[in-house]
Amino acid sequence: MPQDIYDKIMMLAKRRGFIYPSFEIYGGVAGFYDYGPLGSRLKLNIENLWRKFYILQDNCIEINTPTITLYEVLKASGHVNEFTDLTIDCKKCKQSYKVEDILENISVAEAIKKNKIKCPNCSTELKDAYPVNLMFSTKIGIGNARDAFLRPETAQGIFIDFHLLYRYAREKLPFGVIQVGRGYRNEVSPRQGIIRLREFSMAEAEVFIDPGEKTHPDFKKVKDKKLNLYDNINQINLSVEKAVKTKVINNQALAYYMYLTQEFLFSAGVDPKKFRFRKHADNERAHYATECWDAELFSERFGWIECVGIADRSAYDLQSHIDSSGKDMYALRKYDKPKTVEVKKIIPKMSELGPLFMGKAGKIKTILEDIELKDTKKITVNLDGQTVEIPKNCYEIVETKEKKFGEKFVPHVIEPSYGIDRILYCIIEHSFYEGEKKGEDYKILKFNPIIAPIKVGVLPLTSDERLVNIANEIDRSLRNAGIETYYDDGGSIGRRYARMDEVGTPFCITIDHDSISDKTVTIRDRDTTKQIRKKIEEVTSFIKEKISS
RNA sequence: GCGGGUAUGAUCUAGUGGUUAUGAUAGUGGCUUCCCAAGCCACUUGCCCGGGUUCAAAUCCCGGUAUCCGCACCA
Numbered sequence: 001m002p003q004d005i006y007d008k009i010m011m012l013a014k015r016r017g018f019i020y021p022s023f024e025i026y027g028g029v030a031g032f033y034d035y036g037p038l039g040s041r042l043k044l045n046i047e048n049l050w051r052k053f054y055i056l057q058d059n060c061i062e063i064n065t066p067t068i069t070l071y072e073v074l075k076a077s078g079h080v081n082e083f084t085d086l087t088i089d090c091k092k093c094k095q096s097y098k099v100e101d102i103l104e105n106i107s108v109a110e111a112i113k114k115n116k117i118k119c120p121n122c123s124t125e126l127k128d129a130y131p132v133n134l135m136f137s138t139k140i141g142i143g144n145a146r147d148a149f150l151r152p153e154t155a156q157g158i159f160i161d162f163h164l165l166y167r168y169a170r171e172k173l174p175f176g177v178i179q180v181g182r183g184y185r186n187e188v189s190p191r192q193g194i195i196r197l198r199e200f201s202m203a204e205a206e207v208f209i210d211p212g213e214k215t216h217p218d219f220k221k222v223k224d225k226k227l228n229l230y231d232n233i234n235q236i237n238l239s240v241e242k243a244v245k246t247k248v249i250n251n252q253a254l255a256y257y258m259y260l261t262q263e264f265l266f267s268a269g270v271d272p273k274k275f276r277f278r279k280h281a282d283n284e285r286a287h288y289a290t291e292c293w294d295a296e297l298f299s300e301r302f303g304w305i306e307c308v309g310i311a312d313r314s315a316y317d318l319q320s321h322i323d324s325s326g327k328d329m330y331a332l333r334k335y336d337k338p339k340t341v342e343v344k345k346i347i348p349k350m351s352e353l354g355p356l357f358m359g360k361a362g363k364i365k366t367i368l369e370d371i372e373l374k375d376t377k378k379i380t381v382n383l384d385g386q387t388v389e390i391p392k393n394c395y396e397i398v399e400t401k402e403k404k405f406g407e408k409f410v411p412h413v414i415e416p417s418y419g420i421d422r423i424l425y426c427i428i429e430h431s432f433y434e435g436e437k438k439g440e441d442y443k444i445l446k447f448n449p450i451i452a453p454i455k456v457g458v459l460p461l462t463s464d465e466r467l468v469n470i471a472n473e474i475d476r477s478l479r480n481a482g483i484e485t486y487y488d489d490g491g492s493i494g495r496r497y498a499r500m501d502e503v504g505t506p507f508c509i510t511i512d513h514d515s516i517s518d519k520t521v522t523i524r525d526r527d528t529t530k531q532i533r534k535k536i537e538e539v540t541s542f543i544k545e546k547i548s549s
Numbered sequence: 550g551c552g553g554g555u556a557u558g559a560u561c562u563a564g565u566g567g568u569u570a571u572g573a574u575a576g577u578g579g580c581u582u583c584c585c586a587a588g589c590c591a592c593u594u595g596c597c598c599g600g601g602u603u604c605a606a607a608u609c610c611c612g613g614u615a616u617c618c619g620c621a622c623c624a
Contacts, residue, residue, distance in 0.1 A: 003561095007617095011560060011561080012560090014559075014560075015559060015560050015574095015575070016559095017559095021615080021616095024597095024615090026598090026614090027597065027598060027613085027614045027615065028597090028614070028615050028616085029614085029615085030614090030615070030616085078624090079624080082624055134622095134623085134624075152624085185623085185624090187622080187623065188621085188622050188623075189550065189621085189622070189623090190623085191616095191617090191623095193616090196623070284624095285624095286624055287624065288624095437585075437586070438586075438587095440574095440586060442586080461583060461584070462582085462583060490576095490577090491586080492582075492583065492584090492585085492586070492587065493583060493584050493585065494583090494584070494585035494586055494587080495585085495586045495587090496585090496586090497584080497585050497586080498585075498586045499586085501585090510584065512583090512584075522584080524585085529584095529585065531584075
């Protein structure tokens with residue numbers, strides 16, 4: 001079978017210490033991969049470049065929350081319900097189906113009662129339906145253990161800290177919070193190697209904005225930049241501003257983060273020709289999203305791969321957590337001048353309420369006090385799912401004047417969510433070049449220096465002790481300057497260049513006999529193989545400049 | 550999950566029911582050479598796991614696992 005680019009990359013990745021299949025000596029497990037020495041380094045560099053965009057450029061704050069997440073959190077977020085498919089199997093051919101796919105329009109309960117549904121494949125009767133949840137579940141503690149899941153996204157950890165983060169951000173919107181970490185999804189059958197993992201790395205930003213002004217302070221700076229958009233039919237190239245004006249993209253904030261994403265991916269080494277934004281159709285959006293764009297990267301093996309999702313989650317998550325935890329997670333929109341407003345307030349009469357509602361009277365009192373009064377004809381209260389009318393003699397309505405400094409609201413959230421492993425794979429694929437030297441295959445990973453796991457190869461031309469000493473000194477001074485080096489004195493010089501090219505090292509410093517007399521070395525560029533001579537004392541600053549641009 | 554193909558050192562690969570299981574690449578040590586995978590010598594690493602058939606299984610059969618292709622799944 002002819003090897004395609006994926007096979008070649010996975011071969012190289014395993015051989016050179018980028019990516020290994022996990023648990024291999026015990027047979028391996030689908031959906032899990034280890035990052036080897038170079039892979040870990042590459043991943044770290046990509047994540048740190050991402051942080052540069054979000055922390056330094058966009059002024060986001062970073063937090064870290066547990067990967068084990070309490071049941072209540074994911075119940076509130078909708079993941080427990082929405083992540084669950086009711087599944088049913090055929091007795092004979094063992095085919096599994098989502099119940100909703102077989103039923104159409106009939107309620108699940110009704111269908112189970114009748115139980116006459118046959119397998120669409122072999123017409124045999126089906127077994128009982130059972131729920132399948134794509135989250136890994138676990139327990140916290142022993143005995144009176146609490147239910148928990150391994151988080152399917154890092155976002156919820158940010159949402160449930162919102163009230164604290166809002167305070168940290170000095171109660172001003174917009175502000176963004178990022179988290180880089182692992183997420184877990186118990187995929188039914190992961191294929192496509194590193195593209196679909198059960199444990200994966202993601203980098204997410206949750207940007208909290210005022211729903212009244214869905215924009216970004218830096219929008220003006222990017223408004224004329226071009227975005228490469230795809231609406232499921234046509235490829236269109238629009239400026240950020242025009243995309244918003246023509247309502248192709250819903251709002252300025254969303255468009256801003258799309259541009260930021262594009263800029264990040266390009267500087268990480270994504271080929272602009274293999275990049276596009278695709279808008280989610282109505283039926284493929286997640287349960288929390290009102291609008292979602294995917295940044296897709298093209299792979300010769302897998303086609304267009306979703307690598308970043310940029311969603312407008314509206315107020316969905318914060319509102320859900322407010323509703324189920326009761327915590328005040330609102331933001332305040334301050335008025336320019338305090339407003340004096342007439343307020344009608346309900347004053348509960350406990351002497352009447354108490355005897356009438358007994359134990360529930362206290363709860364009714366707090367609800368009544370919070371009601372925003374518009375219609376005074378009939379006061380009803382939602383009590384444990386039941387609507388209860390409160391008799392008129394149980395309360396008094398008082399009109400007062402109050403000074404209001406602002407109004408409370410639930411912020412909206414723009415969420416750019418990056419699949420690090422997929423991006424990493426695509427960057428390797430986009431950086432992979434193959435040629436021939438003297439009849440042998442010659443592979444080069446043309447990594448952008450900023451993400452290359454090794455920045456500089458340090459190579460003494462011969463094993464002459466004087467050259468080795470100089471090489472060691474240069475190696476030391478580069479490392480002291482924070483630059484990853486690889487010292488190699490084994491084999492011919494050509495072989496050593498080839499080794500460095502194959503792992504994407506952008507520069508090689510070669511110490512030759514002239515280095516002894518005139519204190520210079522050659523610096524070789526990976527992509528051109530051209531060499532220039534530099535004074536040894538200038539090497540570190542020269543390299544430093546080259547790898548940061 | 551279903552159906553089909555595949556599984557031999559770190560990587561690629563030859564091979565047969567029966568001696569010590571090929572070859573190449575890579576790697577290590579040594580000699581030699583030194584600016585783009587040169588050469589020589591020596592060395593290291595392997596038949597996916599479990600069960601069965603057989604005097605004998607890496608080879609045949611069954612099950613599992615992984616992987617590839619198609620279907621389904623991918624909030």
